[in-house]
Amino acid sequence: MEAYVGNMVFLSGDAPMNSAGGPTSGTVTSYGSANSSVFGVTLWTANLTLSNMVGLTNNFFYENLNQQRVTLIHEFLHSYLKGASHESIANKLGLSGYNNASDAIDTWISNCYKN
Numbered sequence: 001m002e003a004y005v006g007n008m009v010f011l012s013g014d015a016p017m018n019s020a021g022g023p024t025s026g027t028v029t030s031y032g033s034a035n036s037s038v039f040g041v042t043l044w045t046a047n048l049t050l051s052n053m054v055g056l057t058n059n060f061f062y063e064n065l066n067q068q069r070v071t072l073i074h075e076f077l078h079s080y081l082k083g084a085s086h087e088s089i090a091n092k093l094g095l096s097g098y099n100n101a102s103d104a105i106d107t108w109i110s111n112c113y114k115n
């Protein structure tokens, strides 16, 4: 399945993990099955940069709406900032003093809705 939001492309189910040209094999579904804590994954291009394509694993569809919102924005940040590492994204957001950069990004996104 494919869905489009602006320039972003969201893939799920049997969509190939190499849809953006990158080296990851298998389908979005098989990737999510092998990585149970992954809800979304920004796909690599052939040049090993991050693409505008995001795989939404089956795990994503078991998140509540607030969690899904955080996941979608989290993946958008990977794509928009071309940030492969969570540390690089957290640094660009001005975050510091965290134990887990991915969690810190998610907390930052969640807090955007509280203010």
Ligand SMILES: [Zn+2]
Pocket (backbone or CB within 6 Å): 074, 078, 086, 102
């Ligand atoms: Zn991430």
